[in-house]
Amino acid sequence: MSRAVSRILWGLLLLLLGLTMLATTQGAMHLPLASLWSAGDEGLRQIWLTIRLPRVLLALLVGAALALSGCVMQGLFRNPLADPGLLGISGGASLMVACWLVLPVSVPVLVALYAPMLAAFIGSLAVMVVIYLLSKTAESGLSRLLLVGIAINALCNAGVGVLSWISNDAQLRQLSQWGMGSLGQTEWLTLGVAATLILPASVVIWRVAQPLNLLQLGEEEAHYLGVNVPALQRLLLVCSALLVATAVAISGIISFVGLVVPHLMRIWLGPDHRGLVPGSLLTGAGLLLIADTVARTAVAPAEMPVGLLTSLLGAPWFLWLIFRQRRTARG
Template identity: 50%
Template sequence: MTASRRVLLPGVALLLLAALAAGLLLGPARVAPATLPAWLADRLGWAPLPPSLLGEAAILEAIRLPRALMAAIIGGGLGAAGAVMQGLFRNPLADPGLIGVSAGAALAAVAAIVLGGGLAGLGLWLVPLAAFAGGLAATLLGLALSRDGAGLDAATLLLAGIAINALCAAGTGLLVFLADERQVRDITFWTLGSLAGVRLAQLPVALLLIAAPALALLALARPLNSFLLGDAEAFFLGERVPQVRLAAVLLSAIAVSAGVALTGLVAFVGLVVPHLLRLAGARDHRLLLPGSALLGAALLLLADLGARSLAAPAELPLGVVTALIGAPFFLWLLRQGRSA
């Protein structure tokens, strides 16, 4: 491993720490840098919080901390899932939405908004639960359609994903047509993505359904390195190709479905992050997967900071900010590939 690759992960980890500090301290209401260590010392019982910092500490604890931690968890899950999908399909333009996860989650969330009046007892959990179930259902449908006698066929899964995406988009469009004005506003807000409604009670759910699957994906680094040679070569190297492919798809679907459920649609993170690391020399999945998780977390933290700050006191949709970052990079990537 070259010296540049040895410092890549520590460098990305430092970027994540810097992005986390910026997310906690910066925004429309500034929090003094001294507030963070003072708040930590108070929470750890080392020293009482000075009265002059009580207001800023309240902003930090009630608003900034849950939002920043959620952005880091979701960004990490999207980054890791994107790297796994690109390695699994040997396609640098693959992302988790390719197999229909995001479209299925969007269809179920919109259905909950338009038709879920009878389930109002679920309260604020109605739309997230529906989106999570919809993302998983779309993935399981794609898996069922792509299984054959030898296991899971990657090409068929991609084709099934295209069809499922189109079907879910049609269903979403029909529900939007049937929605009233208030429901259309709710649908628009959800589909553009936002961390504004994040609450501390959601963090354990995010750790269980996003962070845990993302950590499990890191264990697939060695098999994914073998997959780069082809399925037959991976088999002769001792990899259980169908089982690895199934585990990769399911774990990615769980992490992405939960992320979409909690924030709405956030585009391009899973596509852009692995490419940024490959440009820095990370080809080995043992480096690429953890690097993608760390960089995805940092990127979503910075995108959320931009969403809160660029149009203050209003807030830009998070999905708009990530698309503004990711789409130009995607076009540049296509141009570079064509030149090559």
């Protein structure tokens, strides 16, 4: 990794720290940091500690998880349009979470904390394995992968629709809010559960960044360079599925973060995953933090689902990316 990339990463980290401190003060109620720790209102400090701060930290975790999963998928499939939402991986996770929310299942309390993540992990991993096996066939191409993703998303959305139809009023409201993407139900316990899954997976991906670089040369070349290709592929599949599953189970469907951020970082930092992985992680965290801050302040005291906001921003980028690749292919 070059010194220029290192300087950019340190700059992104400092910028992210500044955005985090700023975001904790913004919302329906403005909470200046200077007044929180003076001899002032204890109620404001409790709002900051129990509501505002955990939500900001969860936005960082979820944004980092989505961007990092997109980075890994684009490297693993060697495809710049690979994304958890476009390929149906988020759809598989959402279907399994909807099953957990609607279908009556009795589990111990400790298991219940991780049950939505486990259900989402099973769904996302199953879809990712299908997509990965398809990407290895000789006749597979970008259009075929996207068509399969569209079909999987349609099936999963139909399944979620059936579950919404048979749900009661409370479950239906929960499914509706969760499906649009929101971080509004954040608690310290939720944040702790997410951190225990996202942080270890992120560390594992960062440690295999160099073998992932070698995988870009092709499986045979990577094997001759000393990479255990099947083991690396399985590891990346599991870690990516875990990141997507945790994000979807907690925040619902938040689209395009996993597509936009890694692609921008690849243009800016280059293809070296030693810089691309931390760059995507930091930028994804910052992007979702900004989006969530706008979502809870733009129409205050009401709140816009952050998933709708990211879709409004990401869809034009996706269209531009498709037309750009088409022009490149013609050239």
